[in-house]
Amino acid sequence: MERPWLIDIDAIGIDGDDTLWHSERHFSVTEERFAELLAPWAPAEDLAARLLHTERSNLAVFGYGVKAFVISMIETAIEVTGGDLPVGAIEEIIGWGKELHTHPTVVLPGVVDALSSAAGRRLILVTKGDLFHQESKVAASGLADRFEAIEIVSEKDPATYAAVLKRHGVAPERFVMIGNSVRSDVLPLVELGGRAVHVPHEVTWGHEMSDAAPDDAAWWRVPSLGAALG
Amino acid sequence: MERPWLIDIDAIGIDGDDTLWHSERHFSVTEERFAELLAPWAPAEDLAARLLHTERSNLAVFGYGVKAFVISMIETAIEVTGGDLPVGAIEEIIGWGKELHTHPTVVLPGVVDALSSAAGRRLILVTKGDLFHQESKVAASGLADRFEAIEIVSEKDPATYAAVLKRHGVAPERFVMIGNSVRSDVLPLVELGGRAVHVPHEVTWGHEMSDAAPDDAAWWRVPSLGAALG
Numbered sequence: 001m002e003r004p005w006l007i008d009i010d011a012i013g014i015d016g017d018d019t020l021w022h023s024e025r026h027f028s029v030t031e032e033r034f035a036e037l038l039a040p041w042a043p044a045e046d047l048a049a050r051l052l053h054t055e056r057s058n059l060a061v062f063g064y065g066v067k068a069f070v071i072s073m074i075e076t077a078i079e080v081t082g083g084d085l086p087v088g089a090i091e092e093i094i095g096w097g098k099e100l101h102t103h104p105t106v107v108l109p110g111v112v113d114a115l116s117s118a119a120g121r122r123l124i125l126v127t128k129g130d131l132f133h134q135e136s137k138v139a140a141s142g143l144a145d146r147f148e149a150i151e152i153v154s155e156k157d158p159a160t161y162a163a164v165l166k167r168h169g170v171a172p173e174r175f176v177m178i179g180n181s182v183r184s185d186v187l188p189l190v191e192l193g194g195r196a197v198h199v200p201h202e203v204t205w206g207h208e209m210s211d212a213a214p215d216d217a218a219w220w221r222v223p224s225l226g227a228a229l230g
Numbered sequence: 231m232e233r234p235w236l237i238d239i240d241a242i243g244i245d246g247d248d249t250l251w252h253s254e255r256h257f258s259v260t261e262e263r264f265a266e267l268l269a270p271w272a273p274a275e276d277l278a279a280r281l282l283h284t285e286r287s288n289l290a291v292f293g294y295g296v297k298a299f300v301i302s303m304i305e306t307a308i309e310v311t312g313g314d315l316p317v318g319a320i321e322e323i324i325g326w327g328k329e330l331h332t333h334p335t336v337v338l339p340g341v342v343d344a345l346s347s348a349a350g351r352r353l354i355l356v357t358k359g360d361l362f363h364q365e366s367k368v369a370a371s372g373l374a375d376r377f378e379a380i381e382i383v384s385e386k387d388p389a390t391y392a393a394v395l396k397r398h399g400v401a402p403e404r405f406v407m408i409g410n411s412v413r414s415d416v417l418p419l420v421e422l423g424g425r426a427v428h429v430p431h432e433v434t435w436g437h438e439m440s441d442a443a444p445d446d447a448a449w450w451r452v453p454s455l456g457a458a459l460g
Contacts, residue, residue, distance in 0.1 A: 061328050061331050061332060062296075062297055062328075062331060062362070063360070063362025063363070065297075066292075067292055067295075067297035067298060067300075067301060068297060070297075070301060071297060071300060071301070071327065074304070074320065074324065075321075075324060078317050078320065078321055081317075083317045083318065084317075085317055087308050087311075087313045087315050087317075088313065090304065090308065091305075091308055094301055094304065094305060097292075098291050098292075101291050101292060130293070130361065131293070131360065131383075131384045132292070132293025132385075133293070152361065153361075154361045154362040154365050155362075
């Protein structure tokens with residue numbers, strides 16, 4: 001298999017959530033519970049749309065992560081029930097947040113072998129979200145030693161990637177980013193003149209969805225991290 | 231004024247919240263509102279103790295910051311009212327969280343002059359808390375350019391400081407940390423064999439309180455950042 005994204009590359013960036021370890025499926029399970037809890041007040045589909053709307057408006061205030069998700073669920077629940085929400089339901093939602101923060105970190109199949117095949121290369125973990133929670137997941141994954149550096153960022157936009165690349169002395173055209181989100185792991189790199197590989201995951205958060213198609217000169221789509229790293 | 235903490239120093243670490251800009255007073259105002267809101271159910275003093283207890287047990291799960299504070303307030307409110315809490319009160323608490331996250335960042339008096347007097351030295355901002363919120367505050371403070379590096383950490387313990395010092399190639403005995411928390415800005419450095427200067431702030435969060443006294447060989451207490459930097 002030819003891998004044009006690895007030619008003349010000085011460093012490889014790899015995403016964390018749903019690229020190295022499971023994340024979104026825990027959120028999905030929580031959203032299902034949330035739909036059950038509020039079934040007397042709202043059909044699941046409406047609820048999902050309202051929750052995503054609340055999450056998006058809260059992004060600019062609270063950023064990403066479980067705690068912001070918990071607050072958005074509580075707000076949506078109050079809104080949907082018109083103030084008719086039993087207090088026990090709020091306790092339940094907070095309990096889910098604690099579970100999400102303390103879940104065991106489950107490394108995705110094939111990841112360890114894929115990282116081993118790339119040993120000797122400069123690997124940088126670039127993961128987005130809550131600092132405290134991401135650090136816990138990095139530690140629990142047992143993968144920290146595979147990386148030259150761990151970069152936990154609050155947003156994955158071109159400016160953030162540019163700062164990370166500068167800090168590590170890597171030119172954008174000598175860098176490839178690998179991850180499961182076209183929006184966060186692919187498009188910002190393409191904008192910077194870098195390369196990217198999209199490794200889709202079974203579940204994708206609505207906010208990270210994108211219809212963009214690979215262009216074979218700047219970014220590619222492969223089925224697994226193993227296929228990306230060779 | 232003699233400043234033994236600046237002799238043979240390669241880099242100076244400076245804390246953010248309540249050393250460079252106001253933080254705790256915003257939390258104090260929120261706690262006062264919280265006490266008013268729950269006055270029908272609990273006296274202010276009991277409430278403060280229960281909130282601190284909840285915050286401390288949530289630290290290990292959620293880490294520091296406004297979002298964790300909001301969740302702790304909601305939990306405490308539910309607990310104190312025995313489930314008798316009006317839903318509107320929860321909306322109010324979430325609203326305070328949004329205010330706390332979007333407050334203008336107010337730089338403390340004398341800080342700009344103090345930093346100017348230290349221009350030419352290697353200054354590293356070491357601040358603890360929520361990544362997204364701390365980044366916003368650093369940007370809003372207008373002080374980012376004064377620092378060689380900005381380190382946002384999830385906890386200020388000896389291991390974290392050791393990692394920061396290693397990353398910047400500074401030996402602990404050639405480093406001094408300046409900040410308003412004895413617990414977070416002073417004692418971890420002393421443990422590492424470094425030096426520290428305590429600049430007390432008008433308000434200190436219960437969790438950061440300490441009775442430790444300066445020892446004149448490893449750490450000192452001065453009234454302002456200006457007095458610390460000369």
